[in-house]
Amino acid sequence: MAQSEGMKKWQEKGYPARLEERLDDGVVRCHLSPRNCRIRPGQHGFCMVRANRDGRLVSLNYGRSVHATEETIETEAVFHFEPGARILSMGNIGCMLNCDYCHNWKTSQARFVEDKDVYYYTPEEVVDIAVRHGIRVLSWTYNDPVVWHEFVVETARLAQQQGITNLYKSAFFISSEAIEELIPVIDIFSISIKSMDPKYYRKITKGWIEPVLEGTEQVYKAGKHVEVSTLMVTDMTDDEKTAIAMANFVGERLGPEVPTHFVRFHPDYKMTDTIRTPVERLEHARKVALGMGLQNVYLGNVYDTESTNTWCHNCGELLVTRYGLNANVMGVSQAGRCTNCDTNVNMRRIQDIAPPPRTLTLPSDEARDVATFDWYGDVRALHVQVQNQSSAPRTVFHRRNRSGQSDGGWAPIVLQPGESYRFIAAKSTPDEVGVAVAVPKDCTSSLHQVFDRAHFPTQEVDAGTLNADITPLPLYVSPVQGGK
Amino acid sequence: MTFVIAEPCVDIKDRACVEVCPVDCIYEGERTLYIHPDECVDCSACEPVCPVEAIFAEDDTPAEYAHYIAVNADFFTEVTALGTPGGAANVGRISADHPVVASLPNRPAAASH
Numbered sequence: 192m193a194q195s196e197g198m199k200k201w202q203e204k205g206y207p208a209r210l211e212e213r214l215d216d217g218v219v220r221c222h223l224s225p226r227n228c229r230i231r232p233g234q235h236g237f238c239m240v241r242a243n244r245d246g247r248l249v250s251l252n253y254g255r256s257v258h259a260t261e262e263t264i265e266t267e268a269v270f271h272f273e274p275g276a277r278i279l280s281m282g283n284i285g286c287m288l289n290c291d292y293c294h295n296w297k298t299s300q301a302r303f304v305e306d307k308d309v310y311y312y313t314p315e316e317v318v319d320i321a322v323r324h325g326i327r328v329l330s331w332t333y334n335d336p337v338v339w340h341e342f343v344v345e346t347a348r349l350a351q352q353q354g355i356t357n358l359y360k361s362a363f364f365i366s367s368e369a370i371e372e373l374i375p376v377i378d379i380f381s382i383s384i385k386s387m388d389p390k391y392y393r394k395i396t397k398g399w400i401e402p403v404l405e406g407t408e409q410v411y412k413a414g415k416h417v418e419v420s421t422l423m424v425t426d427m428t429d430d431e432k433t434a435i436a437m438a439n440f441v442g443e444r445l446g447p448e449v450p451t452h453f454v455r456f457h458p459d460y461k462m463t464d465t466i467r468t469p470v471e472r473l474e475h476a477r478k479v480a481l482g483m484g485l486q487n488v489y490l491g492n493v494y495d496t497e498s499t500n501t502w503c504h505n506c507g508e509l510l511v512t513r514y515g516l517n518a519n520v521m522g523v524s525q526a527g528r529c530t531n532c533d534t535n536v537n538m539r540r541i542q543d544i545a546p547p548p549r550t551l552t553l554p555s556d557e558a559r560d561v562a563t564f565d566w567y568g569d570v571r572a573l574h575v576q577v578q579n580q581s582s583a584p585r586t587v588f589h590r591r592n593r594s595g596q597s598d599g600g601w602a603p604i605v606l607q608p609g610e611s612y613r614f615i616a617a618k619s620t621p622d623e624v625g626v627a628v629a630v631p632k633d634c635t636s637s638l639h640q641v642f643d644r645a646h647f648p649t650q651e652v653d654a655g656t657l658n659a660d661i662t663p664l665p666l667y668v669s670p671v672q673g674g675k
Numbered sequence: 676m677t678f679v680i681a682e683p684c685v686d687i688k689d690r691a692c693v694e695v696c697p698v699d700c701i702y703e704g705e706r707t708l709y710i711h712p713d714e715c716v717d718c719s720a721c722e723p724v725c726p727v728e729a730i731f732a733e734d735d736t737p738a739e740y741a742h743y744i745a746v747n748a749d750f751f752t753e754v755t756a757l758g759t760p761g762g763a764a765n766v767g768r769i770s771a772d773h774p775v776v777a778s779l780p781n782r783p784a785a786a787s788h
Contacts, residue, residue, distance in 0.1 A: 226717070226718045226719060227717070228716040228717060228718050229676075229716055229717045230716055231713070231714075231716075233761070234698055234714070234716060235697070235698065235716075236697070236716055236718065237697045237716065237718035237720060238697070239697050289695055289697075289720065390723075393722075393723035394723045394724060397695060397719075397720040397723065397724070399719075669694060
């Protein structure tokens with residue numbers, strides 16, 4: 192953001208930042224990302240959310256976030272930690288990279304963030320949401336958690352004290368000393384390695400590869416649950432060479448049991464003059480990596496494939512079936528072993544986790560409006576945002592609509608007075624046609640289409656440029672090149 | 676340290692660097708772009724996106740372009756009275772160039788946009 196553009200409300204208050212080095216003349220150096228930005232008073236660093244205020248490094252996005260959102264753990268490219276678990280996703284503002292194809296550019300690039308899209312949370316509030324809604328995993332995600340370091344560390348510690356698991360989904364362009372601060376509080380690292388080509392990293396992401404690979408190794412060696420993914424960009428990183436290099440990295444510097452995800456790309460941000468990754472290239476990459484000895488290789492953002500299921504690498508037993516962002520555990524014990532041959536399948540479980548209760552008919556205690564949305568094209572998930580406008584608790588229900596058969600019934604969400612809650616509904620079976628939400632008269636609701644996972648949609652249904660084909664996405668127009 | 680824009684930019688001015696600069700410290704002269712050494716935060720974003728490889732970290736500037744370290748710095752103090760404006764967007768295009776740049780022969784039109 193140009194300093195001359197004027198300050199937005201979310202940028203006004205600075206919170207004391209960690210990893211600060213004080214230089215002469217009031218200049219500070221930030222040691223959070225490997226950039227080590229040297230920031231003069233009044234300036235901000237590359238991420239645009241860490242600044243020098245009066246000679247001290249401050250965080251401008253502490254507790255400033257997109258709406259907290261309930262999703263499933265599969266959303267975060269985590270397939271080997273309590274499959275199907277509900278998570279509370281927390282995204283924020285800013286990023287230490289600026290990838291040409293960013294799927295979250297409206298929030299990752301702070302210059303595009305508007306005050307109306309910013310929500311304010313305290314660590315206590317985040318933990319309270321998770322506890323009240325029975326969610327056992329906090330996910331630090333979307334744009335990237337690295338630039339939210341202080342809020343992540345403080346909130347994750349609080350969550351940990353409540354028995355909540357912390358998941359960190361990141362491009363992991365982060366310094367080794369910052370990782371040391373994460374290790375005591377984060378349990379799961381889902382790391383997006385953008386490519387194995389150093390030149391690609393420099394040019395397309397504006398970062399560099401070495402610290403990403405070293406950092407991934409650092410958390411793996413610390414005993415954390417690690418999964419890695421690569422966005423296979425059409426004609427750029429969807430080739431066999433990338434698959435081989437990824438398999439080499441995982442097999443040699445991590446371990447063959449580490450789940451590896453090849454993720455389908457969609458055109459976005461500055462890279463719109465291309466097409467989605469052909470699925471057969473992803474399937475081929477998976478075969479290559481499996482052939483090189485990796486035990487768990489998956490496709491991401493692909494629905495109609497068996498390559499999202501988990502089989503026992505020893506006996507071939509089907510362990511977990513997945514459809515989109517949903518999972519069914521078929522053959523994994525509570526100890527994370529194959530129920531057929533007792534092999535350790537690197538599947539970590541959360542004990543005493545219960546699915547939410549469901550009812551076949553809506554209770555008649557109060558009148559509710561029922562809104563429905565049918566899946567179409569590549570839009571097979573939705574964020575539903577509901578707010579209780581009344582002064583008493585209210586219950587919202589949601590269910591899936593299937594063609595010609597009964598479904599799993601209505602799931603309740605209890606909202607406190609004034610509470611706003613956002614959750615994902617993702618297509619869970621091939622025959623599912625859509626979702627229905629039953630909202631009390633004194634509550635409001637809005638629907639936001641999700642296009643691929645780990646993406647925070649800012650486009651509301653019936654708003655913005657909705658292309659009925661495949662792309663309900665905001666359109667990027669370069670402020671410098673005038674849409675060149 | 677800072678980053679420096681050298682001769683390959685002259686008469687090209689692609690401005691891909693301007694788009695990725697997070698602190699808006701790349702200013703546009705008549706024939707080339709200039710990085711403000713006091714406003715640059717050393718983040719390294721601009722260097723790889725330059726299509727003509729005109730940008731160098733100050734310490735890695737090739738000997739043949741070493742004088743461009745002063746060309747960039749002096750543009751704001753000796754050549755113009757810009758000082759430290761705190762952002763190029765409000766300044767806009769500046770009808771001036773450092774004498775080193777101004778004295779270069781014009782490149783063929785085909786080389787520019």
